[in-house]
Amino acid sequence: MADKTLPTPDAHLDITGVVCPVTFVKVKVALDELEPEQVLSVRLNDGEPVQNVPMSLKDEGHKVLKLSDNNDGTFTLLIRRGQD
């Protein structure tokens, strides 16, 4: 199922165990540990996290590459880290 045009993530993060705003905070911390242009894969819950986290990341200059439904109530978000 993997899209061949998408890069392999440099790191993975699961934020299904936490709620807003710690969801976004955890993604920020994980991105901070990467270099610009590296890719992070995030597993997140449907609902508020899916609505808010991608939008907040775009606001901060990161690129959302893909958001895919895992069909189990969670999504996988692929993000390319923006420049400092």
Added chain:
Amino acid sequence: MSFTDSQLERYSRNIILKEVGVRGQKKLLAGRVLIIGAGGLGAPAAMYLAAAGVGTIGLADADVVDLSNLQRQIIHATSDVGAPKVISAKETIEALNPEVTVNTLQGLVTSENIMTLIEGYDFVIDGTDNFPAKFLINDACVIGAKAFSHAGIIRFQGQLITYIPGQGPCYRCLFPSPPPPDAVPTCRQAGVIGAMAGVIGSLQAMEAIKYLCGIGTPLTSNLLTYNALTMEFRKIKVAKRSTCQVCGHNPTIVKPLDYEIAACDLKSKPA
């Protein structure tokens, strides 16, 4: 260093801010702020800095908590009356955020000890209530090349300015010397609304946070004044004075000096 889950939760509102983020929070946790005067201005400043996660807070104050302080010095409680202010404040900070290291000096800050006192800190907050102390802090921070926030409050009015070495004027550029004793009434004689201390002390905390994080524009070269009755803030452009005795071209003040403190200001209770 990496954050614990409880730190991520505690500081989430800071970290979410683009301007602060992970790096800014790390700077705050590594930050060291000295607050001189654990009174009206120092109380909100200390509490907001502790809440924000500033790693080390120094408190210097010679006084004990008086019942008449509680109208504005919200870091102290009724049960603290009679206790040293620095101890009372330290307990409040530790209850609010146990991660903060609090250093205390229970005594007067003088020309003898101020240089050593400010040395280990990134930023100094002047939360004092008398002119000799304000000039002492200014001179020491200029000589020691230390950023600091000056503030003063009386009745319904407050003012503040930030000094950063090499940027803009110092307090003495604006006010070359203290007014004669008794020319300006103290808070004790003139009165002050507690919320005034809250407004101005909180602005001082904001300046410290901005400085530690390296964000925004500091209140240098501008004196901010606040009149609560008319609800007017004014930002008055002020310039460095080349003849300033401490930061000018030919400084005559090269080490901190003590002005005489009016006798009534030294008492913790009105006579």
